[in-house]
Amino acid sequence: xxxxxxxxxxxxxxxxxxxxxxxxxxxxxxxxxxxxxxxxxxxxxxxxxxxxxxxxxxxxxxxxxxxxxxxxxxxxxxxxxxxxxxxxxxxxxxxxxxxxxxxxxxxxxxxxxxxxxxxx
Amino acid sequence: xxxxxxxxxxxxxxxxxxxxxxxxxxxxxxxxxxxxxxxxxxxxxxxxxxxxxxxxxxxxxxxxxxxxxxxxxxxxxxxxxxxxxxxxxxxxxxxxxxxxxxxxxxxxxxx
Numbered sequence: 001x002x003x004x005x006x007x008x009x010x011x012x013x014x015x016x017x018x019x020x021x022x023x024x025x026x027x028x029x030x031x032x033x034x035x036x037x038x039x040x041x042x043x044x045x046x047x048x049x050x051x052x053x054x055x056x057x058x059x060x061x062x063x064x065x066x067x068x069x070x071x072x073x074x075x076x077x078x079x080x081x082x083x084x085x086x087x088x089x090x091x092x093x094x095x096x097x098x099x100x101x102x103x104x105x106x107x108x109x110x111x112x113x114x115x116x117x118x119x120x
Numbered sequence: 121x122x123x124x125x126x127x128x129x130x131x132x133x134x135x136x137x138x139x140x141x142x143x144x145x146x147x148x149x150x151x152x153x154x155x156x157x158x159x160x161x162x163x164x165x166x167x168x169x170x171x172x173x174x175x176x177x178x179x180x181x182x183x184x185x186x187x188x189x190x191x192x193x194x195x196x197x198x199x200x201x202x203x204x205x206x207x208x209x210x211x212x213x214x215x216x217x218x219x220x221x222x223x224x225x226x227x228x229x230x231x
Contacts, residue, residue, distance in 0.1 A: 037220075045225075046209065046222060046223070046224045046225045047158075047166065047209050047211075047222040047225070048222065049211075049218070049219075049220040049221070049222060052219075052220075060219050062218055062219075062220075063217050063218060064218075096165060096166070100220075101171070103154075104152075104153075104154035104156070104171060104172050104213060105154055105156075105211070105212075105213040105219070105220050106154070106156035106168060106171035106172070106211070107156070107158070107166070107168060107211070108168050108171070108177065110165040110166055110167070111165065112164075112165050113165050
């Protein structure tokens with residue numbers, strides 16, 4: 001079955017770069033038809049779409065993150081990654097990676113999520 | 121402030137039905153049938169329960185149903201069970217630069 005797993009440091013200092021990797025199993029990112037996405041959730045709050053990438057490298061980002069976000073893909077490892085620069089305490093959240101239907105943009109599989117705390 | 125509007129909370133007794141509304145605009149729900157719903161029990165990741173307005177993934181009980189009228193989508197849960205408690209989020213494709221938008225979430229309490 002399809003599974004996604006986030007990995008990365010749980011603590012990031014202010015002004016530094018948050019880096020996360022999502023390892024996908026049960027489906028090949030290269031098979032196409034899906035986007036590979038990052039979503040975050042501030043504790044006790046709603047979901048916020050960050051962006052997604054297609055296996056070819058095409059990306060789409062939430063404008064709210066302006067130029068701070070970068071999503072990349074490594075098809076040889078069946079992984080995709082998130083980089084968020086110049087983080088502040090407002091970036092403290094649970095970060096999820098997810099598989100997104102290419103047509104109607106529904107999130108059909110999610111990782112378990114990882115809590116990232118921004119603090120000195 | 122979320123792009124899609126949901127009520128903060130709803131409640132119902134076991135066996136009853138509840139409906140959660142999700143209001144958007146002509147840029148999203150009003151023009152596209154690309155609405156999905158997610159269930160998130162406390163401390164867990166979201167789970168897809170409805171896609172393309174009214175389709176249920178395999179394994180989701182038929183107690184969960186979705187519909188759309190104009191710019192408002194709705195999720196109805198019939199025959200409420202204690203295990204249905206948690207947060208529910210709607211999402212839609214949007215023709216704006218954002219591409220994907222979420223609702224703020226609705227907390228369901230089973231009394």
